[in-house]
Amino acid sequence: MKSRTYSVTGMSCAACAKAVEKALNKNENINASVNIATEKLNIEYDEKKYDFEKIKNIVQLAGYGLLETLNEEEKVKMHEEKVKSLKNRLILSIIFVIPLFYISMGHMMRLPLPDFINPVKYPLRYTLVQLFITLPIIYAGRDFFIHGFKNLIRKSPTMDSLIAIGSTAAILYSLYATYMTATIDPEYHMNLYYESAGVIITLILLGKFLEIRTKGQTSSAIKKLIGLQPKKAKIIENGAEKEVLIENIKVGNIIIVKPGEKIPVDGKVTSGSTSIDESMITGESIPVTKNIGDKVIGGSINKNGSIQFQATEIGKNTILSQIIKLVEEAQGSKAPISRMADIVAGYFVPIVIFIAVISGVAWYLSGAGLTAALTFFISVLVIACPCALGLATPTSIMVGTGKGAENGILIKSGEALETAHKIRTVVLDKTGTITKGKPVLTDIRTYGRYDKNEILKTAASVEKHSEHPLAEAIVNKAEEMNIEFKDYDKFRAMPGYGIRAEIEGKEIQIGNKKLMNSRKIDLSESESDYNLLSNEGKTPMFISIENELAGIIAVADVVKETSKEAVNKLHKLGLKVIMLTGDNEKTADYIAKKVGIDSVISEILPYQKAEEIKKLQSQGEFVAMVGDGINDSPALAQANVGIAIGSGTDIAIESADIVLIKNDLNDVAGAIALSKATITNIKENLFWAFFYNVIGIPFAAGIFYVLFGGPKLDPMIAAFAMSFSSVSVLLNALRLKLFKVAG
Template sequence: MTTAALSNVDLEIGGMTCASCAMRIEKKLNKLDGVTATVNYATEKAQIAVDGDLDTSVLITEIENAGYTAKLPAPPAAATGAENVEPAARAERAPASRSDDPELRSLRHRLIGSIVLSVPVILMAMVPPLQFTYWQWLSLALAAPVVVWGAWPFHRAAWVNLRHGAATMDTLVSLGTGAAFLWSLYALFFGTAGMPGMTHGFSFAIEPSDGAANIYLEVAAGVTMFILAGRYFEKRAKRAAGTALRALLELGAKEVSVLRAGAEVSIPIADLRVGDEFIVRPGEKIATDGVIVSGASAIDQSMITGESLPVDVVEGDGVTGATINEGGRLIVRATRVGADTQLAQMAKLVEQAQTGKAEVQRLADRVSGIFVPIVLVVAVLTLGTWLVLGFPASAAFTAAVAVLIIACPCALGLATPTALLVGTGRGAQRGILIKGPEILESTRRVDTVVLDKTGTVTEGRMSVVEVVPEAGTDARDLLRIAGAIEDASEHPIARAIAKAALHPHEGSENVASRGPDAADTDPSWRGGAVESFQNVEGRGVTGVVEGRAVVVGRASLLEDWAIHPSQALLDAKASAEASGQTVVLVGWDGEARGMIVVADRVKSTSAEAVASLRALGLTPVLLTGDNRSAAQHIAALVGIDEVIAEVLPADKAGVVSRLQTEGRVVAMVGDGVNDAPALAQADLGMAMGTGTDAAIEASDITLVRGDLRAASDAIRLSRRTLSTIKGNLFWAFAYNTAAIPLAALGLLNPMLAGAAMAFSSVFVVGNSLRLRRFK
């Protein structure tokens, strides 16, 4: 164990059987000085914040003293460097499948054994013709293993809790089944129930019971069977709910081919270091986050972003670990490895969200924490009241046992964590990372969504949108020659023109007609070598291309060279600039040849995304530092009515604050460093995953895809998850509120109570699993 100062500690907890267990551990840990702990029953994990120096062994000992087990999670390297460890260690570290989970396997064996033994006991008790002479003794022989062995996990947990002065759901189950079994033993050995020919009837009717039944073996065995079934399916469902996170952790490559001294060497991924150059062949996974130093390809990023279309990448582009190379051979330089990669950070975000608690869950936890002692008091009062009113002891006992069994607060404890587990897991699969459960509450109240323009609504990079030649000039020649001279410049506008010249099919329609491979199949399409290149700061560039003296830039630069565009070209220039676009004029050999219009393109999905946000009842607002005419042009293209333009980066948070003072609940979507304060100020901050780390850190939800449609998906998923939680809680509260009085009044026999209790838990988990179908 480490003795270093800790800030955050995650522990895996074993032995929890209900929400009351999680509440107990939480209370124990929070009593320690400087410790703030959150324990989640569904994920079986504790998130602990420590203020000061504290040995992790102290935390583990405290949990073990409460009757549970605790250990530090396996290090991330265990999941990636599997080839470097012994098979036994690898098996221990790997996420357990359903078939090799010891707890699940034990539950399955106990459940199967209990079904085989309990069904004959229940049938004999329910069907009088099956009650042959001495049938009650066969029932005892069959029921005893169920109550002792099948229900052993409940008895053991109840005893551990009793030693620590606590009571949980297991206490109720153990008391209920144990009391039914012991009563039956008393009746068989010391009463008349063991006499030959003894019979009794059984009814499923919800009606007062006179307690005429002499033995309760069918109750003891049946309740055990039903609750084991509920526990087993609950455990399976919890594992299914966590598959998204486990899938994320298992996505990464296991081995990587690195270049060492010019030779290719295969090493485990755990040995890869920042700065290493590695090879990715077609069809292989990219080993870690990096930058392409050689090659071009298409990358399938669907497992990270949820986006099905491959993305083209070239030298200098960044790539993400675990994505798949679908095209050519790449050489990539590693920039982040291990826990620093985007995949690892995604997994961490999902795990933190699943371990946290929404406000509604904290209420449910408080109720569960005091629920069990109250139920024990109600059961004792029920027994005493029935006896005082003169009813038979067997009838009083029946009602008290039914109260104990029906009251198990399992559904209450599972209502929030299972929905959260499934919802955040499904979000991760779709490229939506929800940082914490409290975020769900914010999505319900949001009525205004502020959209940063650059990089959110638009592509965030300049590109050629139109090429307008003067009369007698070919548009392709205009772009080719301008691209050749701009290729020598590093200015973003110059880079956009140079790229369009090399890939004209990606530019405007009037130069795309040559087809997608024109730049590759026709060498003449590329510009020639540039001579006498000169950059005129802030105005443009000049040089000689193919023997022509070329000038590219502002109108003032062309005027210096006595080049005067036609009135038609000037009118087209004014029109483009009025809509917020940038115009570059081109001339050579003393004549104006045309203009190239450059702009930050609107993303193809932005209009659809804005319509989706409106459909959710949100008012979209465009926020930008651009001039008003450019902003209004972009807003009109995507369907936004409200525009806030010419805002300095430092003032964006102030704009959000002003909207909030107007009574609006504001969501902010952005991607840049300058958006971080506004994202933090907003009631709900959503960062585009293609943006900066600062923006992502300040946000509540990260949209891994650079697609604004993910914002509406995130809000829909969050709202759906929240409504599922509330539905679960309503069912759990309503069930316990209605069932306990019925049981106390003797209107519910204990076996039906056990079946109903088990069904309520399975219902809650099943309802949560519907979120896996979210589209």
């Protein structure tokens, strides 16, 4: 089965999306899902049986269009054209609806009318003027009639069908009244509905215009990300600067970036130093210092230094392109909570038509008359709104995933966004997640006549050419303190013990207890220091000079500065926090205590991590796993929600549902809090969409009028209410933009 994403055109509401899904899914070996908010079709199909043209043909037979996936610029252009077209039709409609409304209703409010269309003196002129003014409005709203009746004939009625039926009923009755006025009874001019049809079309156009404008705001995160990439870059070719289009950059090109310019692609600094603002990509507000050898991210902004860097990733392989792809996929996906709204939307329009017919017939048979029956019939059709139901979930997901992306939290799907709010237990890997994942020198203890600088200088000089990670930590500390290294002779590595060398004729040994004991070196003076450092989860190494204990150097994978704060935030969300590590129990317990973790599972092998997650799930726990390494990927996949630290391996990131670009554990709490806020927003939208229809339809049908003697609902007010319901759902979704992820 092949998976693809296409753009669907011509949809106006959730019922349209359902019609496209229905048309595709009734074919064998096709699994289709349509998102009304993004207007995207996500489809899986057997590529031996289907291709784009066949799928396009199925969609066209259902009454809609299908386009190959558009790039962001094409989508923006298409959206702008849609907005412009709707705006022009809305303006045309408003120009004619104002005089239409004035002519039809003005005399009731004792407003003056020109004498030649006075309804008392010239009733036929009065009706004909309204007819001719209504025609341009019908033209402006022609799409409602074209799509509405087409879908009705195909037995897949949509929101457009409701508007088309309601408006047509009003127009046909008005034409009948015009005929009666001209031929039989001049008093029939009192039964005109031209203004209702005109105002309904205008208000629906206004609602659609506001809806599409607001929809544009919900996907602003992707537009911002797209806008980060410059169009051109300067490369060095044959020793000279040359400006090229970004798509012509090749891996290995040396690129020059000056202060204030954007980094065009991913790469590694080869010359110069600077600080770079990566906030739009990582969410990290503080500029990051970059020196030779450091990585730079395409789309970030060079602040204050000129640099040259070598392009390492271009096109779709850059971090920015991958982020855009992830956000687009997430915004186009559906959350499980949307299924209920989809099911309702699929049956909604036929049910509304049935209710409208029943209410109209019932009122007519009750003796209310044809005019009253028609009023109720049109009001029910116009007030019903599957748009609000259809937009309730996808718009919140679009804004929620976009908000996450702006803050360095990449949520891969609507399902992941929804599932995250159910988490009750967070399991954290230790190395690289709670800790920095890189050993650093933490302590130096000295004995006898030696001082700390001398011990560090001696140890670093011996360890300089060792490939052991602990040796690297000692050498890095010495370089950081600008310590000058000594020359050594007779270097010897002793696996399982340590190393031995000579410096200035003196024998130096660095290693564990076994090495010191084998050389019969007295360690009694250092025993309390050794035990204390070991209990703190550090790795102590003894150093002896001329067979005499000179000091202890302790190295540890230190806890990240943000880890304790992050665990506190998870506790505030009511979550249980567990550490899962292959490290020894003593080290694991010390680190867990330091950051406030509830419980520890230690000394497990990489393949056992997924089994431990399974055990927790079997106990009824809803688990999030947070990790960064290849050995974490099975556990990330097993967990209900897998969260990968962004600096981790590609495999870990691929296995995860959520990726934290900033490598900051605080964002775990941020992602869960964002999920909770998004789900709350979706539930609010669904509640108001259902509540609106539960109240609005009976009100339009006249039930409240029968029971309580309340007012009848004019079709024009119904049209306004319908338009407002969709816009209100979108505006509520946009409130998520105010959510503070770091809060």
